[in-house]
Amino acid sequence: MLAQPVLExxxxxxxxxxxxxxxxxxxxxxxxxxxxxxxGAPAGDSVLLVGGRVKRGWVWNQFFVVxxxxxxxxxxxxxxxxxxxxxxxxxxxxISGEGAGTIFLIDEVTGDIHATERLDREQKTFYTLRAQxxxxxxxxxxxxxxxxxxxVQDINDSEPRFLEGPYIGxxxxxSPVGTSVMQVMASDADDPxxxxxxxxxxxxxxxxxxxxxxxxxxxxxxxVADLDRETQDRYEVVIRATDMAGQLGGLSGSTTVTIVxxxxxxxxxxxxxxxxxxxxAETVPTGTAVxxxxxxxxxxxxxxxMMYQIKDEEGVELFRVTTDSNTQEAxxxxxxxxxxxxxxxxxxxxxxxxKFVDPRFVDLGTFRDQTIVRVSVLDVDExxxxxxxxxxxxxxxxxxxxxxVGVVTALDPDAxxxxxxxxxxxxxxxxRIFDIDANTGAIVTGKVLDRExxxxxxxxxxxxEADNHSQVSRxxxxxxxxxxxxxxxxxATPYEAxxxxxxxxxxxxxxxxxxxxxxPQSGHRFYxxxxxxxxxxxxxxxxxxxxxxxxxxxxxxxFNRQEQDVYLLPILVVxxxxxxLSSTGTLTIRVCGCDSAGAIQSCNSTAYAMTATLSxxxxxxxxxxxxxxxxxxxLILTLKRHHKSHLASEEDEDMRDNVIKYNDEGGGEQDTExxxxxxxxxxxxxxxxxGGDGGGGTGDGGLSSSLASELHALPQWVQSPDxxxxxxxxxISKKVxxxxxxxxxxxxxxxxxxxxxxxxxxxxxxxxxxxxxxxSEQDFSYLGSWGPRFRQLxxxxxxxxxEEEGExx
Numbered sequence: 001m002l003a004q005p006v007l008e009x010x011x012x013x014x015x016x017x018x019x020x021x022x023x024x025x026x027x028x029x030x031x032x033x034x035x036x037x038x039x040g041a042p043a044g045d046s047v048l049l050v051g052g053r054v055k056r057g058w059v060w061n062q063f064f065v066v067x068x069x070x071x072x073x074x075x076x077x078x079x080x081x082x083x084x085x086x087x088x089x090x091x092x093x094x095i096s097g098e099g100a101g102t103i104f105l106i107d108e109v110t111g112d113i114h115a116t117e118r119l120d121r122e123q124k125t126f127y128t129l130r131a132q133x134x135x136x137x138x139x140x141x142x143x144x145x146x147x148x149x150x151x152v153q154d155i156n157d158s159e160p161r162f163l164e165g166p167y168i169g170x171x172x173x174x175s176p177v178g179t180s181v182m183q184v185m186a187s188d189a190d191d192p193x194x195x196x197x198x199x200x201x202x203x204x205x206x207x208x209x210x211x212x213x214x215x216x217x218x219x220x221x222x223x224v225a226d227l228d229r230e231t232q233d234r235y236e237v238v239i240r241a242t243d244m245a246g247q248l249g250g251l252s253g254s255t256t257v258t259i260v261x262x263x264x265x266x267x268x269x270x271x272x273x274x275x276x277x278x279x280x281a282e283t284v285p286t287g288t289a290v291x292x293x294x295x296x297x298x299x300x301x302x303x304x305x306m307m308y309q310i311k312d313e314e315g316v317e318l319f320r321v322t323t324d325s326n327t328q329e330a331x332x333x334x335x336x337x338x339x340x341x342x343x344x345x346x347x348x349x350x351x352x353x354x355k356f357v358d359p360r361f362v363d364l365g366t367f368r369d370q371t372i373v374r375v376s377v378l379d380v381d382e383x384x385x386x387x388x389x390x391x392x393x394x395x396x397x398x399x400x401x402x403x404x405v406g407v408v409t410a411l412d413p414d415a416x417x418x419x420x421x422x423x424x425x426x427x428x429x430x431x432r433i434f435d436i437d438a439n440t441g442a443i444v445t446g447k448v449l450d451r452e453x454x455x456x457x458x459x460x461x462x463x464x465e466a467d468n469h470s471q472v473s474r475x476x477x478x479x480x481x482x483x484x485x486x487x488x489x490x491x492a493t494p495y496e497a498x499x500x501x502x503x504x505x506x507x508x509x510x511x512x513x514x515x516x517x518x519x520p521q522s523g524h525r526f527y528x529x530x531x532x533x534x535x536x537x538x539x540x541x542x543x544x545x546x547x548x549x550x551x552x553x554x555x556x557x558x559f560n561r562q563e564q565d566v567y568l569l570p571i572l573v574v575x576x577x578x579x580x581l582s583s584t585g586t587l588t589i590r591v592c593g594c595d596s597a598g599a600i601q602s603c604n605s606t607a608y609a610m611t612a613t614l615s616x617x618x619x620x621x622x623x624x625x626x627x628x629x630x631x632x633x634x635l636i637l638t639l640k641r642h643h644k645s646h647l648a649s650e651e652d653e654d655m656r657d658n659v660i661k662y663n664d665e666g667g668g669e670q671d672t673e674x675x676x677x678x679x680x681x682x683x684x685x686x687x688x689x690x691g692g693d694g695g696g697g698t699g700d701g702g703l704s705s706s707l708a709s710e711l712h713a714l715p716q717w718v719q720s721p722d723x724x725x726x727x728x729x730x731x732i733s734k735k736v737x738x739x740x741x742x743x744x745x746x747x748x749x750x751x752x753x754x755x756x757x758x759x760x761x762x763x764x765x766x767x768x769x770x771x772x773x774x775x776s777e778q779d780f781s782y783l784g785s786w787g788p789r790f791r792q793l794x795x796x797x798x799x800x801x802x803e804e805e806g807e808x809x
Contacts, residue, residue: 063077068155069115076114077150079110084133089109095113095132096132097129099127104127121152121155122189122190126151126152128147129149130146155197158243160252165184167184169257169258169260179221182219182257184220190243204238206237210223215246235259235261266358266361267299268297269369274372276291278290278376281380282379283380292332293371295369297354304328308322341415348375349372383472384410384464384471385473386409392477394480400445401445404444405434407440410473412465418467420441420466421466422462424443451482452518455481456478460475460477485575485577485578486518487517490514496588499591500598501560501592501594504554504557505553510589524576525548526573528542528550528571531570537555552589565603571586591603
């Protein structure tokens, strides 16, 4: 025995054709074992060591255990054994790893391994464990620890499952036999490498009349060629998957496949009626819908999209048809005005056809249909019609008032043929330049015409039935005013020309043109000449250029502006008529001083004289003197204005603004010399004021007695016996009413503030300074009740009262 013992596993498991474990035959040499695994070498190989000896280790191979074991005893898995085990129980066998101690138990003495639980290969296919051989006394490893595998052997315990369901497929109707619809696939959890447990085949359980399935691939195909969506638009097909390659005893699973039949354009459009009838009034405007018709199509989606068209010539002329994209209806519209009196019934042929035609189904028939639309025109009381509807009229501008310009004609289109009356819409002829005969429609002038003021007139003529004025039609009429030669030609502008003093004979000084408000059809032609009084003029000549202009030339050598600085040249202008009209215009020619190049320097003779006598220095001095005079005048005016404002402020000074203040405390009511009362009275000048009646009593209109005294009456509150608040009540009521009717005021209570003083107050002024009433109007007897401090004041006013009464008496 070697120093390192060799541990063997018995039996060495091998897979037989029946899938069971068998014991390997015992080798003749106790150190030689079958199914030996060494590190780095495959099973059954040996590792050759130095000296020719073979080092043996664990005797390994896979253990197998059948899944879903249903026995009552633990299932024997296998045995591990060391070649150093002499059977005396000195070696203890242990295992560790997946399921060790729970699923798998080992006999420590014999090394037998048993499975204590039911295993499921679909949950776990193998278990990896580690085996140890230990000395029972010292618990030391006798062999190196090594791994081994317990593989769970599969049985057919899982049925095929369709994991991707539910399945929904589609196929076009009328598809040929064998057209692929879709593919289904089932999954089997059994071991595909062991037996036929995972070999699945497919078959059709329900729906085999219309569909088939490939047994190996699961591809579903059509079994017939006459699938019709309009008959049945979906099928429920049950597909079954069976394992064990379909052999007896195999497990199976099924799924339902929904196959939707999609539409193709295999149905033509069809009108439900061969004739449709509609009615429409003859006065409807063009574009009005007469009615709707629809061709039905058994297809769906875009295969039902329609196009409609009118096939007959009469219908195309008066009507047109459009397609409503939402409802696929044909909308018949009026294309031209209808006339009940001309034709009362119209027949229109409408054709419907599919937009998208599938060429595969052309042999099924024509994909179009026709129907007849009968349109009845309803009679309506229509307004008169102008014939022609509008026109152009012309009239000479010199036509007399009442002259006939033209005649308009309107007729009642209805069968009744009511008489027509005419009028002019005065909003188009505010100045009433034209009138119209209500019965005949003759348009006449109502005022004198003037082409130069208005060359065109646009008026609106009304035509209405004589017995029904609500039926009114309108026509626009253009009236052109023809020109007559009634305006003479005139010079284009008030011409002014200049001639140099040293001008030479024949020199051009001005070109004359004219304007004429008339517009003759043959164009203008003007003639120029000097008036007869100026034909002997020796200074200037006039030349007609024959292009409606004339040229003025000089006839003499040199001019002297000291002798004559302005020449007036009258020019006669005549037009070509008829009749020929003329006018006279004056050309003003000024004599000017020019430089050597002929440029005008000055045309003023006075300035020329001054420049001959005054030098530039003298002119500057004159301007300075004028400026000084202007400044002095402005200064004097400013001082006078300031003086006036000062005097006005002194005159406007109010004596009531002069208040004398004193701060002097007297010695009591007996001290009458502590202050001087005259200082308070000195500012006021009380003159005699005579009353209106001259009597001593008090009048209604003012003061009746003179004020001889210098004393003022003390202020006293006068209580008004009756206070009238009606004025304030009326004012507030008016404001409340305005606020209620104002739409801009918010609809809730608000606080309004008004500044209103009312009429004159019945209470007089409380100021003694501004009291102008006489002391006789007040009774100062109440001053005696004010106490000893006011006794002197009461004495003064009581004595003053007595003096006034004496004077009055």
